[in-house]
Amino acid sequence: xxxxxxxxxxxxxxxxPGAVAAFEHRLxxxxxPCHFGVRAHRDRHNTYAALxxxxxxxxxxxxxxxxxxxxxxxxxxxxxxxxxxxxPPLPSxxxxxxxxxxxxxxxxxxxxxxxxxxxxxxDPGHPRWQWCFGGEPWFVFAMSPGYDRxxxxxxxxxxxxxxxRRVFTGLSGTNAAGQGAKRLIRDRMRTYDTVPPHPxxxxxxxxxxxxxxxxxxxxxxxxxxxxGCPFPGHRTDTTGEPS
Numbered sequence: 001x002x003x004x005x006x007x008x009x010x011x012x013x014x015x016x017p018g019a020v021a022a023f024e025h026r027l028x029x030x031x032x033p034c035h036f037g038v039r040a041h042r043d044r045h046n047t048y049a050a051l052x053x054x055x056x057x058x059x060x061x062x063x064x065x066x067x068x069x070x071x072x073x074x075x076x077x078x079x080x081x082x083x084x085x086x087x088p089p090l091p092s093x094x095x096x097x098x099x100x101x102x103x104x105x106x107x108x109x110x111x112x113x114x115x116x117x118x119x120x121x122x123d124p125g126h127p128r129w130q131w132c133f134g135g136e137p138w139f140v141f142a143m144s145p146g147y148d149r150x151x152x153x154x155x156x157x158x159x160x161x162x163x164x165r166r167v168f169t170g171l172s173g174t175n176a177a178g179q180g181a182k183r184l185i186r187d188r189m190r191t192y193d194t195v196p197p198h199p200x201x202x203x204x205x206x207x208x209x210x211x212x213x214x215x216x217x218x219x220x221x222x223x224x225x226x227x228g229c230p231f232p233g234h235r236t237d238t239t240g241e242p243s
Contacts, residue, residue, distance in 0.1 A: 015088035015157075016050045022156040023085065023143075033152045033188035036079050036167075036181070045077045051086045053100065053158070058086070059107035066108070066162065070134045073164045082162040089157040094146035097158040098216050101142045102230040104160070105131060109232070124229035127209035131231065139163045142216040149195040150219050195221060 026032055027041035040046050049065040051058040062084060069082040086100065114135035116122045121129045130137040140162045143155035182203075189197045198217045202208030212231065213224045 013050050013052070013087075016085065019085050019087055019089050019156045020048060022089075023083065023159060026154070031188065031192055033185050033192050035184065035188070037081070037161075040077070040079045040081060043077065045080050047072065047080065047082045049082060049084045051084060051104075052088070053086050059104060060111060062104060063108055063111040066133055069162065070136075070164060073166060079167055080163075081167070084160045084162065085155075086158040086160070087156075089145065092144065092146055092158065094144055094216075094219060097142065097144040097146055100158055101160065101216055105140070106230075106232055108133060122233055124212065124231045124233045125227050127226070129229070129233075130211055131215070137165055139165075139168070139211070140215055147219050150193050150198075150217060152189055152192050153217060195219070199223060 024041060027038055030038065032038050047069050049062070049069075051062060055061075065082065065084065069080075073080045073082075086104075112133050114133075117132055117135055117137065120132055120137050123129060131140055132138065140160055141153075143153045143159040143161070145154065145156060145158075147154045182201075186197045186201070198214075198221060200208070200210075200213040200217060200223070208214070210226050210229075212229045213226075218224070
């Protein structure tokens with residue numbers, strides 16, 4: 001991915017081939033919990049983009065990558081993902097990468113040219129709130145070198161995987177196909193990770209709420225508060241009146 005960088009910005013992507021190879025090595029393992037991700041990698045359906053966390057033009061570049069991918073994801077294979085590697089690979093803690101992840105999502109908001117979709121609450125404190133861009137909700141989750149026990153979320157650098165709502169066509173917590181897929185992924189997590197599937201992922205029998213808590217999971221089983229979403233947005237107070 002290229003973009004017009006300001007003078008003096010770091011634009012080298014020498015680290016990218018190695019980072020992609022390390023990420024894809026995980027997806028080449030048939031034991032990797034997300035069988036949809038394994039299949040998409042095998043069939044070359046994933047799209048890759050690179051950011052440089054030292055580059056002040058990273059957020060506009062990410063917005064452009066999302067816009068391009070959204071057009072592509074409307075046709076062709078259903079199970080497509082945009083994989084964004086935020087390098088170069090350097091030692092980082094989960095707290096550092098979590099802050100960077102939410103800062104990037106927040107920075108995209110002013111660059112989003114589409115209105116917030118009417119069927120998704122715009123209050124991050126609402127149980128059905130999801131992150132939206134380009135007029136639709138997306139599922140996004142982060143991977144990081146800071147993960148130790150949750151190997152299914154490890155990556156060589158902060159890595160964000162974006163999926164449009166189309167990827168979940170026919171899969172929901174209320175139908176047999178969706179429940180079966182969730183059950184399979186959770187069963188694989190129990191052997192791939194050294195901690196159980198996180199409670200924020202919910203169970204196979206229904207759709208979870210406060211999905212933002214799945215975007216960047218803790219490495220342990222600690223719970224994030226339902227009213228603690230880091231994304232800035234419209235919020236209401238405890239009486240339900242706008243604050």
